[in-house]
Amino acid sequence: MYKALLCWRYLRTRFLAFVCIVSVMLGVATLVVVNSVMAGFSTKLKDRFHGLMSDVIVESPSYNGFAMDSDQMMAKIRNSPANEHIAAMTPTIEVFGMIIYEVGANREQITIPVHIVGTDAQGRADIGGFGEYLRQPARSKNPSFDLTPTAMKRWEAFNPRVPILLPPLPLPGQAPDITPPPVEPLKPIGAIPGYGITHYRLTDPVTKITKDVEVLPEGTIFKIVTVGAGKEQIEPVSSNFAVADTIRTEMTEYDARYVYVPLEYLQRLRAMGNRVTHIQLKLKDYSKAALVTAELRKIFPDDYAYQINTWEEKQNSLLAAVEVERGLLNLLLFMIVGVAGFCILAIFSMIVREKTRDIGILKSLGASNRGVMQIFLCYGFLLGLIGSGLGTALGLLITYNINPIEHFLFKMTGVGFDRGVYYFDAIPTKVELMTVFLVNLGAIAIAVAFSVWPALRAAWMRPVQALRYE
Amino acid sequence: MLVASNLVKSYKRNAHVVKVLQGVDLDIQEGEFLSIVGASGSGKSTLLHLLGTLDRPDAGTVSLDRKRIDTLGARERDRLRNSTFGFIFQFYHLLPELTALGNVMMPAMVGHSMFNWWGSRQEARKRATEMLERVGLGHRLNHKPRELSGGEMQRTAIARALVSKPRILFADEPTGNLDAESGEEIVKLLRGMNREQDVTILMVTHNLELVRHSDRVVRMAGGKLEMGFKFAGSGSKLVEKLELAGST
Numbered sequence: 217m218y219k220a221l222l223c224w225r226y227l228r229t230r231f232l233a234f235v236c237i238v239s240v241m242l243g244v245a246t247l248v249v250v251n252s253v254m255a256g257f258s259t260k261l262k263d264r265f266h267g268l269m270s271d272v273i274v275e276s277p278s279y280n281g282f283a284m285d286s287d288q289m290m291a292k293i294r295n296s297p298a299n300e301h302i303a304a305m306t307p308t309i310e311v312f313g314m315i316i317y318e319v320g321a322n323r324e325q326i327t328i329p330v331h332i333v334g335t336d337a338q339g340r341a342d343i344g345g346f347g348e349y350l351r352q353p354a355r356s357k358n359p360s361f362d363l364t365p366t367a368m369k370r371w372e373a374f375n376p377r378v379p380i381l382l383p384p385l386p387l388p389g390q391a392p393d394i395t396p397p398p399v400e401p402l403k404p405i406g407a408i409p410g411y412g413i414t415h416y417r418l419t420d421p422v423t424k425i426t427k428d429v430e431v432l433p434e435g436t437i438f439k440i441v442t443v444g445a446g447k448e449q450i451e452p453v454s455s456n457f458a459v460a461d462t463i464r465t466e467m468t469e470y471d472a473r474y475v476y477v478p479l480e481y482l483q484r485l486r487a488m489g490n491r492v493t494h495i496q497l498k499l500k501d502y503s504k505a506a507l508v509t510a511e512l513r514k515i516f517p518d519d520y521a522y523q524i525n526t527w528e529e530k531q532n533s534l535l536a537a538v539e540v541e542r543g544l545l546n547l548l549l550f551m552i553v554g555v556a557g558f559c560i561l562a563i564f565s566m567i568v569r570e571k572t573r574d575i576g577i578l579k580s581l582g583a584s585n586r587g588v589m590q591i592f593l594c595y596g597f598l599l600g601l602i603g604s605g606l607g608t609a610l611g612l613l614i615t616y617n618i619n620p621i622e623h624f625l626f627k628m629t630g631v632g633f634d635r636g637v638y639y640f641d642a643i644p645t646k647v648e649l650m651t652v653f654l655v656n657l658g659a660i661a662i663a664v665a666f667s668v669w670p671a672l673r674a675a676w677m678r679p680v681q682a683l684r685y686e
Numbered sequence: 687m688l689v690a691s692n693l694v695k696s697y698k699r700n701a702h703v704v705k706v707l708q709g710v711d712l713d714i715q716e717g718e719f720l721s722i723v724g725a726s727g728s729g730k731s732t733l734l735h736l737l738g739t740l741d742r743p744d745a746g747t748v749s750l751d752r753k754r755i756d757t758l759g760a761r762e763r764d765r766l767r768n769s770t771f772g773f774i775f776q777f778y779h780l781l782p783e784l785t786a787l788g789n790v791m792m793p794a795m796v797g798h799s800m801f802n803w804w805g806s807r808q809e810a811r812k813r814a815t816e817m818l819e820r821v822g823l824g825h826r827l828n829h830k831p832r833e834l835s836g837g838e839m840q841r842t843a844i845a846r847a848l849v850s851k852p853r854i855l856f857a858d859e860p861t862g863n864l865d866a867e868s869g870e871e872i873v874k875l876l877r878g879m880n881r882e883q884d885v886t887i888l889m890v891t892h893n894l895e896l897v898r899h900s901d902r903v904v905r906m907a908g909g910k911l912e913m914g915f916k917f918a919g920s921g922s923k924l925v926e927k928l929e930l931a932g933s934t
Contacts (some may be wrong), residue, residue, distance in 0.1 A: 583764065
């Protein structure tokens with residue numbers, strides 16, 4: 217009983233104990249904040265990747281696409297046991313190319329390398345991670361490549377020309393179709409480029425205020441150049457598109473590189489017939505992903521021509537990098553708590569010295585070595601517990617108010633979260649209870665571990681030596 | 687009752703070995719009030735520490751009721767110090783964070799585990815309060831040591847030493863830090879306790895004025911007991927001079 221009493225009294229009356237608590241508190245608060253922000257970033261990244269990439273992807277390595285009609289492929293999938301786990305499925309074409317547009321009075325041509333995605337807007341939206349990122353609210357609910365009336369007017373002002381389309385590439389065993397494609401009535405082909413393509417970022421050299429300038433407003437015509445499908449030789453193909461909308465995923469890399477265009481038009485432009493390069497699958501329950509990929513591999517056994525992966529497998533290296541970064545940061549920050557641990561060691565050694573006579577008195581009253589040791593271990597535990605409790609509270613307070621704090625710091629110092637890098641409007645945070653619990657556990661363990669040596673010194677002190685201590 | 691036989695103890699100070707006790711024999715009778723006098727450094731406090739199991743002798747034996755206690759394990763020694771022995775020191779050695787009552791309750795707290803403490807708490811508090819009232823500090827129960835005078839602190843220490851009804855009380859220079867009047871009061875209090883509670887007292891002092899309250903006084907010099915005197919009652923009349931066994 218005396219152990220708990222003395223431990224509590226020492227805690228209440230020692231200023232040095234307060235110093236220990238503050239050092240543990242700061243370490244824990246930092247860890248909680250950093251972990252919450254890292255988890256926020258990581259979750260947001262994962263969400264975005266996942267949103268852009270559907271649960272399971274069947275992919276062709278060839279720019280010609282699969283050597284099979286896409287409807288036939290999807291029918292095969294629907295007839296397989298994997299179908300019961302599939303919530304939605306859509307074919308897409310993903311191919312590299314570039315977009316060219318003109319700006320300014322001199323009609324200066326700007327060329328940007330891009331990743332062209334041919335997709336059915338509604339089908340892609342059913343997979344998820346498409347509709348919600350479109351900038352026009354009406355389109356988010358009902359995704360399409362159609363131009364709005366305002367966009368139509370701007371498009372008409374450009375006086376567009378009719379594109380010349382090549383005959384489609386025959387499937388294996390089929391004779392080439394030599395009839396030229398019908399001449400289409402003049403109508404715009406809508407496309408949805410990323411926000412980083414339609415805008416560029418400008419920082420005012422005087423005010424340092426950054427703003428996004430729109431260079432491709434809706435209805436603007438731009439040209440996409442890519443390669444046509446064909447086994448013998450690669451032919452460049454190009455066509456004009458009109459900006460129907462802009463997609464903003466808040467992922468710089470994607471927003472600056474991705475252009476979504478209608479699937480059927482891209483198939484015709486690239487002369488692919490009804491072939492595609494990707495089949496995107498959304499599952500009812502992502503935990504069944506391994507089962508679905510296994511089933512799909514059974515129906516498409518050629519693992520080179522049909523590359524079947526989950527989105528996590530496709531983004532493995534990037535997700536792993538985020539985890540490694542987080543691990544490293546944790547290691548470094550735990551060193552801060554380690555420093556707090558040494559602070560506890562130093563302060564405890566001082567307290568043991570200061571309390572030497574008390575130790576002698578307790579031993580003369582019959583206290584055991586173990587009892588004396590427990591006083592100081594309990595002391596360390598309490599310091600760790602209170603320090604980490606306060607640190608968690610402080611950390612959560614900072615985490616939940618990180619954006620106002622960042623705004624304030626940015627105003628004061630001019631240094632802050634660079635929205636140019638992330639395109640996030642706010643710093644994302646996610647408090648993971650398990651991480652907070654582990655941080656607390658670690659801090660308490662360090663506090664107790666660093667009080668072991670002073671506690672042992674106190675316990676081993678001979679009573680006479682302690683009583684005579686001046 | 688408590689017998690020391692041929693006790694030898696030396697300390698290392700830097701490279702020098704200081705021989706503090708060089709073969710001390712002492713027999714303390716049940717209920718006796720024994721004073722040990724001697725100059726500073728004569729080894730009287732060391733003898734008291736060895737008898738009270740606060741330290742271990744290099745050679746020789748300490749026995750209580752004919753059982754050796756100097757070779758006991760740590761747990762038994764802790765138990766002896768908690769219930770059979772009581773200690774008071776020159777500098778009172780009270781725990782500064784606790785009140786007078788808290789200090790006096792401390793031996794009971796040390797002697798009980800966390801679980802059985804709750805059952806005996808009220809009884810311990812009652813005994814500690816009674817003990818403080820007996821040493822005249824009934825009005826100072828909730829005062830911290832820094833709020834007490836030297837005499838009051840020593841009374842608190844006496845109450846703490848006697849609260850667990852020990853058989854032997856070791857008093858190491860209990861008046862060394864007090865003025866003559868307070869010192870006299872403290873020794874009188876000890877004498878009273880010796881008679882009322884039948885507690886055996888071993889007091890180390892260098893104040894020759896105060897030894898007249900004891901039953902017997904022995905003198906130490908150079909790490910050995912030199913001679914002893916026996917007093918009749920608490921008077922100052924010297925009745926007998928004893929040659930101590932082993933003294934030269």
